[in-house]
Amino acid sequence: MIARSELKKELINAGIRPSVQRLAIYEYVKSHHTHPTADVVYDALRDVLGSLSLTTVYNTLKLFVDAGLVQLLTIDDTFRCFDGDTTSHAHFRCDSCGRIVDLKIKSDFLAMVDGLGGFEIKEAQLYLKGICPICKRKN
Amino acid sequence: MIARSELKKELINAGIRPSVQRLAIYEYVKSHHTHPTADVVYDALRDVLGSLSLTTVYNTLKLFVDAGLVQLLTIDDTFRCFDGDTTSHAHFRCDSCGRIVDLKIKSDFLAMVDGLGGFEIKEAQLYLKGICPICKRKN
């Protein structure tokens, strides 16, 4: 859990003015590791904040992604979700419950890829899909 | 390059009736390693085939993906593209030219992921993004 004042500084350092809406959205994605869609963030904050529109959520999340503060995940092909954790890690999506789980990966995992000479890698996403331990136990 | 008759057998084995359209679409994704979108496949085949609709291309590619004959890639967040190569490999997308390149990965690369005990992995996608060697040389 990061302090609100700390998050505010991060936005300012990134050249983003910390409006009430932006700070609330930023706090949400930084403190929830549920990989929410824009719509989920909207539903969660619309009542907390006096005023919020889905447009603002979309605009703001895009702003954060472009600034490198938030990661955009395309593990599901039907909707985009967001991850406030920008450190290197893998994602697992359960085919049964739909949950997206964070998984640690070794920092040098790119060594497993051949022929990367000459490529400049800026971003890496490792997506795994299958059945999570909880759903597996149920069946 | 695989023979048409061989591809036909693959469709039949998967329980898919090899119509003229389906076979042409299947042949296209199996012989082009350009990771086309449905629209690209449509544009490439509409003149070759007497008749083809974008709807059929969408339906057919979905059919192939569900049957496990073709892979769906979500490396780009604005459109889906398809890969006739279903063997394990990574994908690199160049931010500059948009090209998607296949890269070999070591078969045991999942050993780089921690805490997979209890998970049943059915699918893995490794997406890399950055600048490809060709675009890098140009700048």
Next chain:
DNA sequence: CTTTGTGCAAATTCTTTGCACCAAA
């Protein structure tokens, strides 16, 4: 004949944009 595939047009869904109003520096 009878089941299945094709393709047009319309619908759907997610996301972005234009623009007027509002808020903060």
Next chain:
DNA sequence: TTTGGTGCAAAGAATTTGCACAAAG
């Protein structure tokens, strides 16, 4: 007072669906 943010409504883009006709077993 001037720059930038918010949010409504409308537009846009990718994909899916309903349905009538065509084709293949």
